[in-house]
Amino acid sequence: MKIKVLGTAKDKKRVFVFLGIIFAFAAIFSLLGAISFPMKTVHYEIRSDKVTKPFRIVQISDLHAEDYGKDMERLTSLIDEAHPDLIALTGDIYDDKLDNTTTTTLMKYIAPRYTCVYVAGNHEFYDPAGWAANKDEAVSLGIQVLEGENVQVGEVTVCGAARAVSIGELKKPYDWDDAVIQCADSLDTEGFAVLLAHFPHKIDFYRSFGKFDLIMCGHAHGGQWRLPWTQNGLFAPDQGIFPKLSGGRFDYDDTTMIVSRGLTRTKNIIPRIFNNPELVITDIIPE
Template sequence: MWILMLISAIVGLLIARISYETRWTRVAEVEVRTARLKGREEVKILQVTDLHNLALSDDVLLQLSAMRPDLIAITGDLIDGDEKDFSRVYRLIDALCQTGAPMYFCSGNNDWEHKRYREMLQEMQQRGVRVLGNTHTTLTVGDVTLNIAGVDDPHTRRDNLDKAWEGMEREGRFTLLLAHDPMIIRRELHALADLILSGHTHGGQIRFPFFGALVAPGQKLFPDYDKGIFPLKNGTILYIDSGLGTSRLPIRFLNQSQVTLLHVRGDSDFLGDHPFLSIE
């Protein structure tokens, strides 16, 4: 009898843990130090990705609306292909509008699968979201002018880095690239970015102690690029946010629903091949 009770308790705890990690969103904080910025210069970036089927609670939306980033990077898959209405998306965008920060969006594969995707896109633009579909722009934060480029979804081969980089002035500027699928790093021109922000993998959704994610779309089993920070050989930094929602299996385990606040800070002593990185 006690064995059955123990098993029941363990199952109950697992269910509670899965429910919490799937439904309650946290804010992860990441620090990036780079010689592209000077002294105490800092750019705060709020990354939001892979909303999918998650209806964010009023408490989470209120928490997001109270944040004060310098810019917001939305890296795709706000909807699923069979979404009936976009109210969840608009509630999120409206909350992010309250931050007062400029918002930038690049598309994901699930966005393109919806026949009314362009309707959502138009509504987002009316709410002030800048859509970066194989284009770039600049933003000035204090004394810092940075490049922000975005490509359409690489997973469905809609990306065009040649077009995104065209006419960009890079000398002395920090360059940020938004790409839904982290496998944009298979394209040679990704190396022109200092920092790439991606989503798409969901961190595997279900993770295992010691092994991490079992699968990630477009990669092999036990993928090399599942979530977190990856310094690349050319000096570019890739950051993969595991995102908010789910697809296929509607559960997360050891991989809580999240958004990320990235602190990109100057480091006048930096002389190596990569910035110093840390997760707070």
């Protein structure tokens, strides 16, 4: 009995080329899927006996003057749907190098409609003169820019841990500990306190005061490249490779930290991979 050998060398070559084309298409579509990164809304709930009614915070972080369509509508429509009690702007909203027209558009939209509190990030700090002008704009619109101060919004005390910057202080771009100390020292409430601070890697320092019920940060951009279904990204400033605090919710015995992956999308030199920009909604619910 003869056994027929399937395919000549030419046939095998055709099969090989065919599989190669399929593989190339699969790789291209996977890559396109990985970097298509649409913005999404992320929702967290914090339960506390320090509030008697729900309090909703919409967090906008690391916008870096990103464009979300005409009049920033793709972002503002989601904010309006959320009906927030507070909009927390946690730094790198105005960018130090980019055209900030889109940020101005967003500020003009949210300022008259919502209670807005802004703390600067490192990129505001990189351009003190530009930040001075942008801060003036934000303040003139009615946005509260906090630099080591606390404000009361309903039942929640909002602590803003960025500091006033000047060109003479440029040697210490991340050393904003004094602003955190200032917030903690002047915090004399038994009520719910939320700390807005750009840098998540300082969590141990924030916790050392034992005063903040919730801490909201940005800065890490989700670690820029992520593996699907994992909490960690590939790299974040001040945390290095495989950062532990690049995005998400982190519960400790005494507090919860929420790290926004930020809203910048196309303005980064390095693209996001499997890393959606996000609008963070946090509900503080009575226990």
